[in-house]
C-alpha cells in the first residue's frame with residue numbers, strides 16, 4: 001500500500017509517496033513531471049552499487065533515459081568541492097530549466113543535490129528518492145538544502161522544495177543497522193517534540209521496527225512526514241514553529257563539530273544524545289516532569305543507541321569548550337543561546353536566554 005502525504009505550499013506544493021517498491025515504479029511516478037524523457041540522477045557510491053541499476057531499469061521501462069553522477073559516500077561530500085563537481089556535471093549533461101534532477105541517496109546527497117538544483121540555471125526542479133531512514137523521515141521533506149563549510153554545518157544553502165518525494169521503504173533493507181538507528185534518532189525526535197502518543201508507540205514498536213518490520217517502518221515514516229509537512233506548511237522558512245524540529249540539535253551540532261563530522265558520531269546519533277540532554281536541561285529548569293529525561297534515556301538504551309556523552313568513542317573537549325561550540329550555532333541570536341526545550345514528552349518549545357552556566361554544569365555532569 002502506498003501512503004500519500006501532501007505538502008501544501010501553494011505553487012510549491014508536492015506529494016510525499018511512501019511504500020515498498022516505489023523505486024521500481026519510479027519511471028511512472030516521475031514521468032508526469034518531465035518535459036522530455038530524460039533525467040539526471042545524482043547518487044553516492046554505496047547506493048549506486050546497491051540500487052542504481054534498478055532505478056535505471058524502472059526509468060527505462062517508461063522510456064526515460066538516465067544519466068548518473070556517482071559521488072563518494074559520506075558527510076565530506078556535502079561541501080564546496082562536490083557541489084562544484086555536481087553543478088558542472090549537470091551543466092555538461094545539458095540539464096535545462098525544465099528538466100528534473102533526481103537525488104538518490106541519504107541526507108548528504110539530498111542536501112547537496114537539492115542545493116545544486118536550487119542554484120543551477122537559477123533553479124531547476126528536483127525529485128527526492130531518499131534511501132536512508134533519516135532522509136525519509138526528515139531531510140527530504142521541507143526544502144532545506146545546503147552544504148557544510150570549514151565554519152560549520154549547513155551554513156550555506158537555500159530553501160528549495162522538491163517536486164516529489166518517493167520514500168521506498170524496501171530500500172531500508174540494505175541500510176546498515178547503525179545508519180538505521182541514526183535515522184531512528186530523528187524519528188524519536190518527532191515523538192518528543194510534538195506527539196506523546198507516537199513516542200508511546202515507539203516505545204512498544206521501536207525494537208521490531210529496527211529489526212526490519214517494513215509495515216512498522218512505513219507507519220513511522222508516514223507519521224514523521226505528516227508532522228514535518230504540517231510544520232513546514234505553517235512555517236516554511238523557519239520564522240517560528242519550524243525551529244522545534246531542531247530539538248536536540250544545538251547539542252548535536254556542537255558534538256558533531258567536536259568529533260570532526262566523522263563516523264565517531266553520526267548526525268542522528270547526535271540528535272538522539274542531544275534530545276536526551278535537552279530533556280535533562282528542561283527538567284533542571286523545572287519545566288518538565290522529573291521522570292521524562294529518564295524515560296527518554298531508557299528508550300534510547302532499549303534501542304541499543306547512544307544515549308549520552310560517555311557513549312561517544314574517543315575524547316571529547318571539556319564542557320566549557322562544548323558550550324563555546326554551541327555559541328557558533330545558527331540558532332544563536334544576538335549572542336544569546338536558544339534551545340528547544342520541553343514541558344513534557346511531546347511538548348517542545350523554543351527557549352531564549354538559557355543561562356550558559358546551567359548548560360555547562362549539565363555537560364560537566366554528563367561526563368561523570
Ligand SMILES: NC(=O)c1ccc[n+]([C@@H]2O[C@H](COP(=O)([O-])OP(=O)(O)OC[C@H]3O[C@@H](n4cnc5c(N)ncnc54)[C@H](O)[C@@H]3O)[C@@H](O)[C@H]2O)c1
Nearest residue numbers: 046073074106107108109131132134135139144171174175
Ligand atoms: N535538509 C534537512 O532538513 C536535514 C535534516 C536532517 C539531516 N540533514 C542532513 O542529513 C545528513 C545525514 O543524512 P544520512 O544519515 O542519510 O547520511 P548519508 O547520506 O551519509 O547516508 C548514510 C550512509 O548510508 C549509506 N546508504 C544510503 N542509503 C543506503 C541504503 N539504502 N543501503 C545501504 N547504505 C545506504 C550512504 O552511502 C552513507 O554511507 C547530514 O548531512 C544532515 O545534516 C538534513
